[in-house]
Amino acid sequence: MRVCFDGSTGGGHLENYTSDYTIQVLVGYCSVYIFMQTFMIPGTIFMSLLAGSLFGQLRGVALVVFAASAGASSCFFLSKLIGKPLVFSLWPDKLMFFQKQVAKRREKLLNYMLFLRVTPTLPNTFINLASPIVDVPYHIFLLATLIGLIPASYVTVRAGIALGELTSLSDLYDTQSIALLFLIGIVSVTPTLLGKDEAQEKTTEIAVTAS
Incomplete structure (x- = not known):
């Protein structure tokens, strides 16, 4: 990934190579990204930067969301097969918290999963590994991943386009970008909160009627 930050010469060579061998670059890029995402290898943020540059x-x-979703899905099914002991040993407290939240928000689970994807409440690696363990249905996991990764992917890819002006990774997420992600997260979780209030009101009404 060092070539991404080495100035216009390296970037020009990469762009020319991508133009001449588009299919090969796409297949290679997706394969590497999916492999890294599946086996929790750090560095996918640089792959997202590279997508913007190329x-x-x-x-x-579109490429980042596809590759990240495919890798997250592979991680989901791998964890479903053999990941339970690993998640329990690495994140026992987070897993317990996540399990309670999923059980509590079962009726509005898509909104909650969207909220987790667009905000840094829980790490994406943890969500990928823990979701099958706490019985998050795959179709909800996939849909939340596809939609929820778009905002962060947009921010990172946009930064990748301006790699020549990027001085540090902290430049990726300025105050405006972080505020935007949290705003999207709040909007996505609002239906869940409203549904919870309605359920509490119904419970109160039933209790009053019964008394």
């Missing part, structure tokens, strides 16, 4: 805004975001 493929532009729209194609870069």
Whole structure:
């Protein structure tokens, strides 16, 4: 990934190579990204930056969301098969918290999973590994991943387009970008909170009627 930050010469060579061997670069890029995501190898943020540098805004975001979702799905099923002991040993407290939240928000689970994806409440690696253990249905996991990764992917890919001006990773998430992600997260979780209030009101009404 060092070539991404080495100035215009390396970037120009990469762009020319991508233009001449588009299919090969796409297959190689997706394979590496999915492998890293599946086996929790750090560095996918640099892959997202590279997508912006090589493929532009729209194609870069689409590619990152596809590869990240495919890798997250692979991680989901791998964890379902053999990941339970690992998750219990690494994150016992987080797993207990996540399990309670999923059980409590079962009726509005998609909204809650979207909230987790667009905000840094829980790490994405943990969500990928823990979701099958706490019985999050795969279709909800996949849909929340596909939609929820778009905002962060947009921010990172946009930064990748301006790699020449990027001085540090902290430049990726300025105050405005972080505020935007939290705003999207609040909007996504609002239906869950409203549904919870309605359920409490119904319970109160039933109790009053019974008395």
